[in-house]
Amino acid sequence: MIRNTFIRKACLFSFVVGGFVTAGRLHAQGETHKGLAIEKDRTAGYKASTGSEAKLIEVTDELPCDPGSTVYIGDIIRRVTVLTTHENKVRLVTTVAYEGTCRYSNEQWLDILELKVSGRPGHLHVKCGNMEPGEEHNFNFQLAPNNLFFSPPGPPAPSRHRTPDLPQRKSLNDLTPNGTVVFDASGKWLYKKGNIRRNIYVYVPIGTKLDIESRYAEVIVDSNVREVNARIMNGNLTMRDADKLVLTNSYGSVYVGNIVDARVDLIHGWFHAKNMSILDINSKVSTVELGAQGKVKMISNDDQYEMESAEMISGGKNYGSLRVITLKNSLDLSGVSADIKVHNIDPDVSLVKIDGQYADLRLPVDNLKDYTVYFEGRGSNLYTPFDRGHATDSSFKVTVGTGKKNSFWLKCSNCTLDMK
Amino acid sequence: MDKLKEYLLGHKAGLDVDSPADGAWEQIESKMSLERRGSASWRIRYAVAASLIVLSGAGLWLVIRKDKAPADTAKQGSGINRAPAPRGDSGKAAVNGVASAPPGQNRDGGPKPAGHKTRHEKPMEPSDAVGMIDKSYASLIDFQLKKLRATPLYAENGSYFSFYVEQFKQMDQDEQAVRNDIKRYGLTNEFLEQLINVYQQKLNVLKNLETEINKMNNKVREKQSPRVQPELHYLDI
Secondary structure (H helix, E strand, C coil): HHHHHHHHHHHHHHHHHHHHHHHHHHHHHHHHHHHHHHHHHHHHHHCCCCCCEEEEEEEEEEEEEECCEEEEEECCCCCCEEEEEECCCEEEEEEEEECCCCCCCCHHHHHHCEEEEEEEEEEEEECCCCCCCCCCCCCCCCCCCCCCCCCCCCCCCCCCCCCCCCCCCCCCCCEEECCCCEECCCCCEEEEEECCCEEEEEEECCCCHHHHEEEEEEEEEEEEHHHEEEEEEECCEEEEEEEEEEEEEEEEEEEEECEEEEEEECCEEEEEECCCCEEEEEEEEEEEEEEEEEEEEEEEEEEEEEEEEEEEEEEEEEEEEEEEEEEEEEEEECCCCCCCEEECCCCCEEEECCCCCCCCECCCCCCCEEEEEEEEECCEEECCCCCCCCCCCEEEEECCCCCCCCEEEEEEEECCCCCC | CCCHHHHHHCCCCHHHCCCCCCCCHHHHHHHHHHHHHHHHHHHHHHHHHHHHHHHHHHHHHHHHHHHHHHHHHHHHHHHCCCCCCCCCCHHHHHHEEECCCCCEEEECCCEECCCEEEECCCCCHHHHHHHHHHHHHHHHHHHHHHHHHEEEECCCCCHHHHHHHHHHHHHHHHHHHHHHHHHHHCCCCCHHHCCCCCHHHHHHHHHHHHHHHHHHHHHHHCCCCCCCCCCCEECCC
């Protein structure tokens, strides 16, 4: 009996000891894997390895500015919001996120973030990112080697502006994620954090003229302004009402409010505007959505236009389409292969003149009683609510009512004309 | 009758009622229980031996694993990399379940280690992502270009659509501009999105061109007599 009890106890002891040993090993192994995971994150460079929380402080810069001044805002990649203020100064406000003990002054942070308000009275410069005032970007780039990402980094491009130092743990081959940069105590780029959103606010006096140059960035003009001159490349611009807008936009999206006078150049862009009194637009391969328009002068190539209403439309339109819900005064366009559709022709419209080919035209005359139609064009399909009388294969002239109120001068070969 | 027979017949009653002696069954039972107890103790011994063997085996296996794991951890964590293996070893490494390092350098600028255990999937390199985007869009664009080149123009020659050809060339330069910016500022999501946008716009331009060609061809062909053989043109794009 004693021997049996001893064996049982020995067995139990060995199991217990074995279990502890195994559990200990497994625990140790788990720690090792955890360590690997931490190392993996650290290698990735985007996650805090220490787990310490980022702190936020406000950074500002400002200069006195008269209300009638021009304020230049140069922005690359950053998100900038412009607001008007009753104070006679330009003020830049943003936040910076950091870990550890902050040893930097406001000015030093501004330098690190490449933010600055400078200039002379009447013409101030706000730098948001590595693009200083007056820097012109040549669109005719020289071709570079195709193997861009594996080519050794060469000397910096000859430029009078400093290329920012590559942040810590970042090389040309790294894809930085979205988010706001968090710095360490020594001002180095530590990582990016997605749940922190850094906005750069620029306050300008009411009545200021804005001169904006933006690349790969989002600019929001969140107040009504007097005048905006903007060059947007590969970015977005959202703005409220303005008296005057001069816009150049390539590969970008632009939303604007009500504008009195607008001059717009678009290339591969998207332009949405509310009501404008005068619009002079030159566009290529773009989409344009407009509210109620006064006088529109366009040079368009392969664009899609939509307008709620327009008083006068004139210019050239090649390819693409133009759709107007209500035409109020006149339309005079020439070009090739441009589909033009007007849903409602107001009785006050004096002239509709189109010179084109290979186009679909829709010009309903339901609302009209006294109009004249001159049509010329071979190989067209015609759908009219009136009898064309002695029409030949290529032309006709028809007068309905007195024929004096509205005139249609249409020259279009191989077109489809629908006036029903 | 012999004497034995006589004896048996004389003691017949005594022979039939013969019973075991007192304590005989207890003695037998005690012997049997001793044998049973002896066999049970052997089973326990076998079980203990087997469990000890299993435990010692598990302990030995964990010790071996522990000895390996810190080596890998140290290798990855300390940044100390092995010397790059000669090219000839790459195939051998692959056979042994060790992933060969991609071309290029690591973050520290040093050469990549010859290989490491593939315990987790390696995240895709950004340059790979750009390469994949290039490759997929390039094949789409090539497909669209081939289609357009093979589409006959029934009414106009290629110069009628010269705008699209010029625009397409211009977009090559725009694409290169984005690449130059990536080179200058580093690769960010904004640049990557823009690169995709340029490719998308290229496809849009080609799609628009196709639409315009089809529109023109349809308008001309529906009016043409089937007996008339139209002069065909092709696009040089």
